[in-house]
């Protein structure tokens with residue numbers, strides 16, 4: 001087919017529509033903010049979104065894999081908190097070195113995820129239930145380890161936290177942002193270009209078919225939960241870099257924010273359709289709404305929840321309509 | 328001449344499901360370079376035998392040898408690696424992935440360690456080209472017709488360089504041209520020395536392609552025959568265990584239109600259309616009339632039917648029911664006007680596998696009555712028993728889970744569901760897909776009887792002979808346009824074929 005006819009035939013693909021809608025919404029929200037508050041127009045507002053939400057972004061990427069297989073992971077918030085508590089505890093009370101702590105925390109996250117994945121696949125326990133168990137388990141573990149929120153003064157951690165990477169136009173981002181973006185790129189690559197990634201979509205499309213097609217369904221299903229556990233642990237580390245403390249009561253309700261970001265980004269809850277880029281947009285939308293409310297200054301932050309609820313509703317309706325039209 | 332070494336040898340296979348012995352001491356063997364047909368009625372155990380071979384089900388007794396050594400596959404992937412490539416009876420693909428990906432997933436062409444998408448699309452085009460199918464391979468599979476999905480599943484199996492290729496009813500939703508193309512491909516694979524297991528309820532296809540056949544009845548082996556040693560009539564007799572009754576009385580009455588001219592028009596479509604689905608068409612169906620829809624796959628048969636039922640809404644035109652214009656925008660509207668639509672895709676649009684036969688049968692009737700007026704259990708049992716008997720659904724217990732029924736028996740349950748709603752217009756989309764010849768005759772007889780009692784029927788089938796046998800009038804579609812509407816008096820399949828080929832009535 002010649003390039004010319006390709007161009008002529010280009011229509012946004014149906015499955016890209018929810019994502020495009022999110023992008024439009026994001027730009028509109030930014031435009032609105034810039035028109036209302038002069039300071040909003042500066043590039044740094046956008047970069048701050050990334051700085052403030054890089055940890056949530058990483059968590060939501062893990063969630064994207066899980067939701068693409070048609071599952072759900074409710075444990076992410078607790079695993080984030082567990083990671084912060086573990087870091088603080090080991091660094092401050094036991095004098096572990098930073099690299100050892102980082103490796104351990106990531107391993108614990110991946111291990112918890114693998115455990116939940118195994119429960120789900122081999123014992124056929126609903127993902128909702130298995131990860132709910134994970135939620136309570138990890139949160140309980142947090143509180144057994146520590147009931148307070150010590151702050152961290154480890155040299156490596158503070159230097160990662162405080163390093164600013166300058167960008168043109170007098171802006172800057174943090175190391176966490178770079179880490180989060182690397183995760184996004186890797187996730188996008190894995191989903192699009194590897195067998196594991198394509199199997200994730202296949203399982204979400206029809207698990208039974210995937211089995212009969214000879215795909216490695218068991219391994220894939222367990223892996224996505226392991227991956228989500230790993231991402232939550234990494235998200236937890238980014239949160240530590242951001243706050244420099246380990247709080248057993250942090251990140252409560254994060255699972256819902258992550259799920260909301262994934263769904264707003266156009267990934268379908270029943271699985272099989274969605275993109276990591278959508279999830280990035282979803283996280284940015286959540287952050288943008290929060291920022292707008294902060295700039296306004298008179299609205300309580302509960303407005304965020306209400307707006308997110310309304311948005312989620314809007315997107316689910318949009319998805320339904322699209323799904324119906326595509327038939 | 329000494330017999331060559333069998334590539335596959337299954338001996339004394341036994342498989343029990345709770346309450347049913349699906350296979351009882353069955354022997355089966357295949358030689359390289361032959362097409363071997365596995366024959367039997369619905370529920371005879373054909374699919375089960377295949378699934379025990381590929382490790383979907385374990386066996387309770389018996390041995391399986393592949394290429395001389397005993398095997399016992401833990402599941403389809405293992406069988407596939409050992410060179411047994413299978414297309415199961417139900418299309419098992421992922422609707423959310425593209426056509427190309429469905430062919431290659433699990434063994435995508437890779438370059439620099441990553442999936443080579445462009446190469447994959449090219450190879451998909453070549454593979455489908457060999458099946459004479461040209462389409463946009465990056466389009467989603469879910470938006471394709473069942474026939475295309477079936478071809479994609481076959482293409483997927485063909486791509487594996489297998490020693491044994493297993494096709495469980497690959498032709499049930501293909502039209503004549505596509506079947507021919509598939510048989511051609513199978514012949515060339517046979518030349519290359521592949522052993523092909525072929526299941527079909529179409530006797531003529533089996534005789535056209537098979538070198539040898541094995542007949543099963545009620546889970547037991549009846550015998551193995553060379554195609555040259557058996558006649559179609561003998562084969563059918565062995566399959567059903569008695570002689571097949573012929574349908575000549577039906578042919579007589581079916582085409583008699585004399586009293587139809589006076590019958591009131593039940594449904595009339597004027598200039599109805601939907602963009603991308605069907606061009607504007609007009610059609611009327613009288614009470615007691617059977618209108619057949621003929622046309623190739625993708626010619627718009629299903630799409631036309633969906634408009635009449637309200638499953639899709641039309642962009643233009645009007646629909647008149649009983650002389651009054653009605654907006655037919657939802658299936659609910661169709662049901663309110665007592666139009667029933669039995670869809671072709673029983674898996675996604677029809678049956679609930681986790682419910683019993685009885686529950687599936689009463690589902691539509693219950694929905695039509697509204698959930699506030701539940702059918703009594705006694706009435707449900709009565710209805711279920713009646714239709715299980717009328718359509719010869721096996722096993723005969725209405726409390727069997729539909730999921731555990733054989734493919735053909737599931738199709739019968741779907742049909743029963745719509746029949747009991749006693750609709751005034753019954754739209755049947757490929758109702759005899761995957762149904763054995765004995766039961767097919769029963770269903771055709773039933774349709775003829777219902778229309779005799781005044782029910783209007785829109786009958787869609789890829790099998791022209793069947794359309795001709797039942798219909799009073801035949802509407803021919805081509806490229807999503809109605810190209811001819813003919814009275815079925817002395818119409819032949821060849822005449823319809825040439826209209827389909829040329830695109831207009833001579």
Ligand SMILES: Nc1ncnc2c1ncn2[C@@H]1O[C@H](COP(=O)(O)OP(=O)(O)OP(=O)(O)O)[C@@H](O)[C@H]1O
Nearest residue numbers: 344349369370371372373374375731732733734735
């Ligand atoms: N998973 C299962 N659980 C219980 N019974 C089953 C199961 N699968 C098949 N059966 C039963 O085994 C018997 C053989 O079924 P099978 O699907 O092999 O028939 P078939 O010859 O392929 O028929 P068809 O032509 O209709 O496809 C049937 O009585 C069926 O009800």
Ligand SMILES: [Mg+2]
Nearest residue numbers: 374416733734
């Ligand atoms: Mg079968």
